[in-house]
Each structure stands twice: as C-alpha cells, then as structure tokens.
Amino acid sequence: MRLKVLLPMKVFIDQDVNKVIAEAGNGHFCILPKHIDFVAALVPSILSFEHDGEEEFLAIDEGVLVKCSSLVKVSTRRAVRSKDLGTLKQTLEEEFRILDEREKKTRSILAKLELDFARRFLKLREYG
Numbered sequence: 001m002r003l004k005v006l007l008p009m010k011v012f013i014d015q016d017v018n019k020v021i022a023e024a025g026n027g028h029f030c031i032l033p034k035h036i037d038f039v040a041a042l043v044p045s046i047l048s049f050e051h052d053g054e055e056e057f058l059a060i061d062e063g064v065l066v067k068c069s070s071l072v073k074v075s076t077r078r079a080v081r082s083k084d085l086g087t088l089k090q091t092l093e094e095e096f097r098i099l100d101e102r103e104k105k106t107r108s109i110l111a112k113l114e115l116d117f118a119r120r121f122l123k124l125r126e127y128g
Contacts, residue, residue, distance in 0.1 A: 001020075001031075002072065005060075007076065012079050018033070022047045022065055023045035024040040024043065037068050040064070042065055046059055047060050057084075057085055064076075
C-alpha cells in the first residue's frame with residue numbers, strides 16, 4: 001500500500017508501507033493493505049507506519065486521512081518525522097520553541113500596528 005502525507009506546500013512522504021496506525025476523535029485505528037476504503041478526521045497525535053520491517057513515527061497536527069484502494073493519503077498542516085520516539089519528542093520541543101518565538105514576534109508586530117492605528121485614528125478625530 002502507498003502512503004502519501006501532504007503538507008500545504010509539499011508532499012512530505014510518498015512511499016510503500018505495510019501498515020499505518022493513526023488516531024481519530026473516537027480512538028486509534030490500524031490500516032492494513034486489504035482494509036476497506038474510508039475517511040477519518042485525525043486529531044493531533046502520533047501516526048506510525050511500517051515499511052521494510054521498520055516502524056517510523058510522524059507527529060501530526062489535525063488532518064484528514066483517506067484510504068482508497070491501495071493508497072492512503074494524509075493531509076495535515078504540520079508534520080515531524082522520526083524513527084525514534086525520543087528523538088521525535090526532542091524535535092517537537094524544538095519546533096514548538098521556534099513556533100513560540102515566531103508567535104511572540106508576530107504578536108509584538110500586531111500590537112505595534114494596532115497602537116499606530118489607534119494613534120492615527122485619534123489624530124483624525126482631533127482634526128475632524
């Protein structure tokens with residue numbers, strides 16, 4: 001069976017797999033090659049897949065999984081891949097730290113824009 005993990009700007013994974021384990025709102029499920037076709041809304045979780053006898057892990061944001069024939073497609077906004085859960089945890093912590101820094105910068109810029117907007121609006125009221 002073929003696993004394709006799609007991110008907004010790229011194909012993150014495109015490879016043959018023997019098994020996929022994912023989590024939806026109602027719990028975990030396992031997909032094997034002869035599994036019936038279906039669609040599932042995924043929750044933020046660890047998705048695992050097996051290929052060539054090795055298991056790999058993928059931390060994903062919420063997304064959608066579609067199993068159709070021999071193709072399993074997962075669409076998500078963010079994903080981090082690792083062969084080791086410990087390494088995955090470290091990578092996720094680093095990713096979250098970077099995201100937190102970006103969010104802080106973005107909030108700071110937005111606050112400055114809002115303050116500038118309010119100042120200009122008050123100046124307009126003074127002249128009106």
